[in-house]
Amino acid sequence: MLAEDPLQRVLFVDLTKRRFWIESRRELFEEHLGGSAVAIRLLEELCPEGVDPLSPDNPIILTVGPLTGFYPLASKTVAMFKSPHTGNLGESHAGGRSAIAIRMAGYGAVVILGRSEMPIYVVIDNDRVTFRDASALWGTRSSYTTGSVLRKREPGSGHRTIMRIGRAGEQLVSYACVITETYRHFGRLGLGAVFGSKRLKALMIGGQRNLAPADRRAFRQVYDTLYNRATGSPLMQKYHELGTPMNVIPLDAIGGLPTRNLQTGRFEGAETISGERLASDYLGRRVACAHCPVACIHLAALRIPYPDDPYFYKTLMLGYDHEPIYATGSMLGIEDVPGMLRLMDEIEVQGLDVMSAGVALAWATEAMEQGLIGVEETGGLRLSFGDPEAYIAAIQRIVTQPTDFYRALARGVDHASAIYGGQDYALAFGGNEMPGYHTGPGCHLGYLTGARHSHLDSAGYSLDQAAAREERDLEPKEVARALLAEEQWRQVLTSLVICLFARGVYEPAYVLDALKAIGFDRSEEDLARLGVETLRMKNAFKAREGFDLATLRLPRRIFETPSPAGPFDEAFVRMALQHYAELL
C-alpha cells in the first residue's frame, strides 16, 4: 500500500456528541484490503457483545476498497452493523455513487456511532463534517422527497452520494432499507432501521481527489484490459441487455420461480412479467453506478392516468430487477404489470426491502387463506394472490403499524409466524426472507449457510441448475464444500468491493495485476487466505451473537414444492449443514 493512499483513513462520526475524528488505520487496510474484510474487523472491535441492534451502541460501518476510484466495477460499498432483522450479523452492499464518493472524500471507511437527540442528516465533504437539522424531513410521506430536497439544498452534484431512509426506517421496520441515488439500496437486513434508531435521516458523502498508482504505465494497461473485458466481451452481456430479469423465463421454464408463496415453482404470468416483456413495453432508461460502463440498472417508465381528471397523467420511473419482480410479481401471483410496478413503487416510497416485504405479504396471504388471521388482524384488508391494491394498502400499514398483526409483520415472517402460526410456509432462512430462486437443495442451503443469508453469498442456485442440466443427484457433502468454497472467494471480491456481477471480469490473475499496479503486492494464496479468514471471522461473530447452524428453522414448504434439481428432504439439508459447520 502506498504511503499516501487515503484508503487508510477511517472517519468516525459520533451522532450523540456531534463530533468527528479521523484515525489512520494503515495496518487494517494493508493486511485486509477493505470492504467485507475490514468491515468485519471494525465490527468486532466496535460492536459490543449482545448489543440491542436499535441502541446507540450499534455501530454502522461503511467500507470501500483499494481498487475503488482506480478501476471500473469496484464501486460497491459494504455496510456492516448488527441486524435488527435477524439479531445477528448485518451486512448489506450498495452501489450507486456511494463507494466512489467515500473514496473521493478520502476514506477507506466511515463509521457512524451513537444516536442524535433530534432527527438530523450528516454531510461529509472531504475533511468537513456537518450535522444538519432533519426534523422537517422526518415523517415526509415519500423517500423520493428526501432525495430531491437534499439534492437541491446541498452542493456537489455529480460527486456525491445521498443515502437516505423512508418512513419504514423511521418507524424501525426491521427490514427497512437505505436508498442511495434513488435506484440502489442497502436493501437487506435492516440498515434503514438502524439509521432510524440513530435518527439519521440521510448521510451525504462527497469529495474529489486524485489517486496515485504505484506503476503508472501498468495502471493504464490493466485498466484497459479490465475495461475491454467489461465492455467488449460477452462476460457482462446479460446485465447489459435485459439485466437480471432475464432470469424470469428460464427459471420458470425449469420450475424454479417461487410463485404464490412457493406453492409452486411455475408462474402462468412469467412471460408477462419477464425481462423481455418489461424491456419491450416499459424500459424507459438505463443508468449506471459510478465507474461502471455496464449500466445494468433498468428503469421502467410507467404512465398512470388520474381517474378523476381526463387527459391527466403522471409517469413514474422505477428501477426493476429479478428480485423485485419475483417478490412483487410471481411470489404474490401478480401478473398485472402496472399493478406490480405500483406495488414496487410504494415499497420504494416507504423505504422497505422489497424482497422481505414481498415474502411477508405472501406469507400473510396464505395465513389468511388458512384462517390463521382474519380481517380484524389486517384492519379490514382482504389479501389475495394477484391483487396489488390490497398489497399496496398493506405495505403502508406495515409502516404505520395500526394493529398488533402489522407490528409483528414489520419484524418479518419468522417473527410473525412464531405468533400466528404458519411456520411451515414462512419462507425465511436464518431470519431473512427468501430470494427468488427455488432450484433445489443448493439454493436453500446457500440461504441457510451464507453469512448474509443472501442468494449472493454463495449462489447455490448455480449448483442446482448444473445438477439439473446434467441430470444427476447432488450429495450433501458436495453441496456444503462447493458453497463454502464459493463464499470464501466472494469474500475476496467483496473485500475489494467488486460488484459480484463482474466476478467473471475479475478472475484472480486480473485482481492480482490490478492490485500490483496500485501498490498491493499479493499472491493468489494471500487472496485465498483473506477469503477464508474473513468468512471465518464473520461466522465467529455470528456464533458470539448466538447463531447456530444446527438449530436453524427449515420451512417445510421447500421440501414439498418440486424443484428443478429433484426432490430433497430435511435429512439431506441437516446433513449438509452439519458438514458445512465441520468444514468451517
Add this chain to the structure above:
Amino acid sequence: MAKRLSVIDADRCVGCQSCMFACTRRTAQGGLEESRIHIRSDGGFRKGFVVIVCRACADPPCARVCPTDALVPREGGGVRFHTAKCIGCRNCVEACPFGAVLWDASQDKPRICVYCGYCANYCPYNVIALEEIDPADDQASLNV
C-alpha cells in the same frame, strides 16, 4: 483544423462517469480531481444526465473575462490555458454559461479541456466524440 469534444446525444448517457475517470487517468492517476468533463444527474437519476464539457466557443467568454490572459482563444475555437499567468480569480468560472470551467481546489486554478478526446475512447454509449469544428457552424460564424 481545430477539434473539440462534441456531445452527440446526452440522452444516451447512463451516468457511469467513465469519461471523468478517463480524463484524470490521462495524467496516469486514479480518481477525479484532474477531470475536465463533468457528468451529473439532471436533478436525480430518474431525469437522466447532463454532460458538461467545453464546447470550444468561437468567441469564448472565459477568455474575454480573464484579466491576465491566462486563457487565450485558440484558432478555430476554444481556449488555451497558461497556468503560470493564472491568478485564480474565478472570472472564467462565472463566465461560462455551461459551467464547463471546472475548478481544481488544490491548485486554485481552472481545469480547462485540451480537446484531446481521450475521454471519448471510454464512453461505451457514444455520447461524446472528438470532432473537427465546422466553420460553417452557426455559432462559429459569430467569430467576426
